[in-house]
Amino acid sequence: VRAKWGELCEEMFEYLADEHPSQLVRLLLSKRMPVSDLTFAAEIAGRIDDSNMVRPVLLGLLAHPDSVVREGAIYGLARHVDAAVASKLRRLADMDLSAAVRSAASDLLAATP
Amino acid sequence: VTAPRIVIRFVRRLASWEDERPLEELQRLEFRNRDGTPDLKPSVYLVSDEEQVLTQIYAEHCATPPIGLDTRASCIDTQGCAARLLDTDGSPRFAFARDAHREYDIDDLASLIGFVGRLRERVKERQVRLVTKERTVAYARGRVTAGDPEWVAVAQLGERDWLSALRKFIPQAANE
Numbered sequence: 001v002r003a004k005w006g007e008l009c010e011e012m013f014e015y016l017a018d019e020h021p022s023q024l025v026r027l028l029l030s031k032r033m034p035v036s037d038l039t040f041a042a043e044i045a046g047r048i049d050d051s052n053m054v055r056p057v058l059l060g061l062l063a064h065p066d067s068v069v070r071e072g073a074i075y076g077l078a079r080h081v082d083a084a085v086a087s088k089l090r091r092l093a094d095m096d097l098s099a100a101v102r103s104a105a106s107d108l109l110a111a112t113p
Numbered sequence: 114v115t116a117p118r119i120v121i122r123f124v125r126r127l128a129s130w131e132d133e134r135p136l137e138e139l140q141r142l143e144f145r146n147r148d149g150t151p152d153l154k155p156s157v158y159l160v161s162d163e164e165q166v167l168t169q170i171y172a173e174h175c176a177t178p179p180i181g182l183d184t185r186a187s188c189i190d191t192q193g194c195a196a197r198l199l200d201t202d203g204s205p206r207f208a209f210a211r212d213a214h215r216e217y218d219i220d221d222l223a224s225l226i227g228f229v230g231r232l233r234e235r236v237k238e239r240q241v242r243l244v245t246k247e248r249t250v251a252y253a254r255g256r257v258t259a260g261d262p263e264w265v266a267v268a269q270l271g272e273r274d275w276l277s278a279l280r281k282f283i284p285q286a287a288n289e
Contacts (some may be wrong), residue, residue: 009149036141039126067128068142100127107246 008037013044021048028057038064039072046076055080062088067098074104081112116161120198120215121188123174130189130236140222140229147179151225154216157191158203164242171244172252173210174203175275176267182275186244194231195219207263250275257282 001023005012016024024045027033033041042061048054058080061073070092077085092105124130129142144152158174160166167188175182195217203214219225232239256264257279264279271277 005149007149009145010147011149014147034138034141036138036145039142067131068126071126071128098128098131100131103127103243111246 008033008041010040010044013041014047017044017047021045021050021053024048025053025057028061035064035066035069039066039068042069042072043075046079051080051082055082055085059085059088062092067096067101070096070098070101071104074101074108078108078111081108086112116163116166118159119162119190120157120159120192121167121170122155122157122191123171123186123188127187130233130240136226136230136233139233140226144225144229151222153219153221153225154199154201155191155219155228156203157198157215157217158210158213159198159215160213162190167242167244168248168252170210170213172249172256173207175249176253176264176273177204177206177210178272181273182246182249186249187240188242188244189232189236189239191217191232191239195224195228206267253279254282258284260284 001012001015013024016027024041025048028038028041028045038061042058045054045058055077058073058076062070062077064070064073074089074092077089081089086109089105089109093102093109096102096105125143129139134142140151144155146152158170160170171186171188172182174180174186197218199216199218201214201216202211204210217228219228253264253275257268260283265283267276268279268283271280
């Protein structure tokens with residue numbers, strides 16, 4: 001993977017999500033990614049089918065100090081909303097310091113049956 | 114009265130523009146290609162500043178893979194931030210988006226960061242408006258229901274969930 005892309009990028013995250021999802025999850029947990037990569041990796045991780053694998057990681061990123069990462073994690077959670085995620089989204093929609101995060105959380109709650 | 118023309122860029126992360134983050138980081142968030150290289154030809158649309166026009170352009174933008182419709186859009190008016198604006202074809206699927214599409218032609222990473230800095234200087238004035246996902250879907254559904262051949266073709270391809278969901282609105286006559 002490194003030989004093909006050289007640096008972290010969306011194409012790499014998409015490849016990992018499709019072919020090696022556990023490696024993408026490990027990357028998300030590594031705490032070594034810059035926020036400018038982490039936000040897109042979080043969103044792309046949302047395409048992993050196994051909610052039990054990806055949901056806890058994305059839930060954790062909802063508490064990330066940088067708002068762009070929280071916003072990316074919300075997009076990633078779109079297909080993985082359960083009661084715990086919905087509860088966290090409600091808190092973000094009401095109380096997050098970032099207007100972008102509040103609106104992303106509100107949008108996802110509105111789109112969730 | 115004619116609405117003013119604006120040169121809009123759909124932003125990747127609305128939160129990117131809220132904080133005083135380093136310009137290099139803002140560039141990496143908003144102006145990078147999918148392979149990680151700097152986007153020296155940022156894609157924009159030259160359109161009139163009208164709600165229905167922004168909705169149309171966002172719907173057509175999202176109906177062209179690899180772009181999807183995951184969230185609302187926020188667009189920024191980029192006028193005056195870079196010198197060279199090229200008239201380049203946009204989505205091959207929609208004549209309106211194709212004609213409205215433009216690309217900035219930026220020399221190198223340093224110039225791109227300068228462009229990003231000029232954008233952020235007056236970002237509050239530049240943030241045009243939001244286009245909601247609901248409005249976008251409603252627009253697309255309306256076009257499919259009306260038998261618009263461009264939208265019927267995209268619905269029939271159904272490459273994304275939201276596009277597949279439009280299939281049931283294709284009129285019988287458009288299927289024949």
